[in-house]
Amino acid sequence: MADQAFVTLTTNDSYTKGALVLALSLKQHGTTRRLAVLATPQVSDSMRKVLETVFDEVIMVDVLDSGDSAHLTLMKRPELGVTLTKLHCWSLTQYSKCVFMDADTLVLANIDDLFEREELSAAPDPGWPDCFNSGVFVYQPSVETYSQLLALLPSRVVLMVHKSGDQGLLNMYFSSWATTDIRKHLPFIYNLSSISIYSYLPAFKAFGANAKVVHFLGRIKPWNYTYDPKTKSVKTESHDPTMTHPEFLSLWWDIFTTSVSPLLQQFGLISDTHPHLNVVGSVSSFSRHGVFGALAFMILLYPQKKRKERWEQGQADYMGADSFDNIKRKLDTYLQ
Ligand SMILES: *[C@@H]1O[C@H](CO)[C@@H](O)[C@H](O)[C@H]1NC(C)=O
Ligand SMILES: *[C@@H]1O[C@H](CO)[C@@H](O)[C@H](O)[C@H]1NC(C)=O
Ligand SMILES: *[C@@H]1O[C@H](CO)[C@@H](O)[C@H](O)[C@H]1NC(C)=O
Ligand SMILES: [Mn+2]
Numbered sequence: 001m002a003d004q005a006f007v008t009l010t011t012n013d014s015y016t017k018g019a020l021v022l023a024l025s026l027k028q029h030g031t032t033r034r035l036a037v038l039a040t041p042q043v044s045d046s047m048r049k050v051l052e053t054v055f056d057e058v059i060m061v062d063v064l065d066s067g068d069s070a071h072l073t074l075m076k077r078p079e080l081g082v083t084l085t086k087l088h089c090w091s092l093t094q095y096s097k098c099v100f101m102d103a104d105t106l107v108l109a110n111i112d113d114l115f116e117r118e119e120l121s122a123a124p125d126p127g128w129p130d131c132f133n134s135g136v137f138v139y140q141p142s143v144e145t146y147s148q149l150l151a152l153l154p155s156r157v158v159l160m161v162h163k164s165g166d167q168g169l170l171n172m173y174f175s176s177w178a179t180t181d182i183r184k185h186l187p188f189i190y191n192l193s194s195i196s197i198y199s200y201l202p203a204f205k206a207f208g209a210n211a212k213v214v215h216f217l218g219r220i221k222p223w224n225y226t227y228d229p230k231t232k233s234v235k236t237e238s239h240d241p242t243m244t245h246p247e248f249l250s251l252w253w254d255i256f257t258t259s260v261s262p263l264l265q266q267f268g269l270i271s272d273t274h275p276h277l278n279v280v281g282s283v284s285s286f287s288r289h290g291v292f293g294a295l296a297f298m299i300l301l302y303p304q305k306k307r308k309e310r311w312e313q314g315q316a317d318y319m320g321a322d323s324f325d326n327i328k329r330k331l332d333t334y335l336q
Contacts, residue, residue: 003096004115005034005057007089008103011082012040016047017223018103020260021252023054025107028255032112034095038088040081046267053263061088083165084153090139090146101213102135104221106252109212114138114186120174123186125167130178134167135215136186149173214248227253 006026010019016039023035036057039048051058063084089100099114101107114121119140122132139145152169171177177184216222226235227250234249264270 001032002034003094005036005092005095005098006031007036007038007092007095007098007100009038009082009086009089009100010040010043010051010103011085012042013044013047014221014223015103016043016051017256017260018105018221020050020054020263021222021255022101022103022105022107024255024259026111027054029107029110031110033099033115036092036095036098038085040085046269050260050263050267050269059088059092061085063088083169084150086134086166087146087149087169090141090149091143092141093143095141097138097140100134100137100139102215104216105135106214106216106222106248106255107212108214108251111212117186118181118184120170120177121184121186122177131167131171132174132177132185133215134170135217136213137170145173216248216252222249222252223256225249225253227257229253229257 006023008019008022010016019037023037026033026035034056035054036059037051037055038059038061039051041060041062043051048058048060063081086100089098092098097115097119099111115138117138120132120137122134122137125131125133149169152173227233228235232250232254234246234253261270
């Protein structure tokens with residue numbers, strides 16, 4: 001399994017916290033694959049050292065080294081830096097297959113079976129189901145694919161129609177994803193915004209037990225909350241609607257306080273007396289923007305094999321009768 005890896009990306013110290021929690025969650029669930037992280041120069045030296053203690057491989061990437069087409073695009077559209085950096089994952093040809101995961105994802109179960117899937121396997125984007133969400137995908141590193149992806153960069157139109165550049169670009173390149181091979185659709189993805197959490201609560205209770213990956217989609221990331229390790233709860237305003245469903249945040253913070261904080265202390269990044277100081281600091285900006293409730297989740301549940309029994313054992317047929325489309329149709333009729 002040494003030639004297969006989970007790969008993530010961090011572009012600064014706050015995202016590095018996410019990358020560390022993700023890696024520790026993968027380890028906690030006994031992955032047999034390698035853990036690799038792409039890090040940009042904005043990540044501080046100390047944080048890089050912390051990454052080295054958790055990941056098998058820390059790969060420094062500088063988007064400005066990625067060739068002319070990337071360089072030119074970046075000069076015109078600097079905001080695409082993160083997009084270009086993510087594409088670097090195709091250049092990791094020391095691995096035969098990888099699963100890319102955003103640093104704002106958290107693993108709730110062993111997901112090594114994802115490596116049985118082929119490039120490009122991903123889950124539908126909740127906002128736009130004909131496109132896949134680029135937060136979690138199975139891919140095969142290849143110099144050829146990497147250069148072909150870079151060659152698409154001048155296609156500015158596609159990049160602009162999507163909120164996230166890498167998702168637009170990858171959907172353009174892997175454009176047959178929606179139609180050709182259903183095995184490349186990670187069978188069930190569930191999107192819970194703060195509002196839909198409430199509306200979809202019954203469905204969530206049915207499916208939630210099978211959740212394998214949570215993707216914290218919103219602008220407010222888990223590290224933007226304040227956590228009280230004594231009560232093991234996330235502090236929020238009482239009217240914050242995400243608090244109808246706080247367990248994923250608490251889980252994230254539990255890993256953070258148990259395993260990441262001690263490392264940060266060891267490397268002098270936080271003090272013993274105020275281990276959460278940096279986090280508390282960020283909360284004020286988050287309140288100021290009045291964005292309570294902006295946290296959205298996307299939950300990845302898969303994969304399954306007799307319907308009722310399996311369903312009751314928590315094993316639904318996500319590819320067939322219990323597919324996302326069928327479930328969504330049913331939920332929509334309930335809601336109407
Ligand atoms: C860190 O990186 C993420 C993703 O690349 C970006 O959205 C975020 O604004 C950055 N945060 C800071 C503090 O630079
Ligand atoms: C997912 O959440 C987004 C943002 O809240 C919303 O626009 C979209 O309709 C949701 N999709 C589903 C399937 O709930
Ligand atoms: C989240 O926290 C980071 C620091 O950890 C901060 O740079 C960022 O601005 C915060 N984001 C929001 C939306 O408050
Ligand atoms: Mn993400």
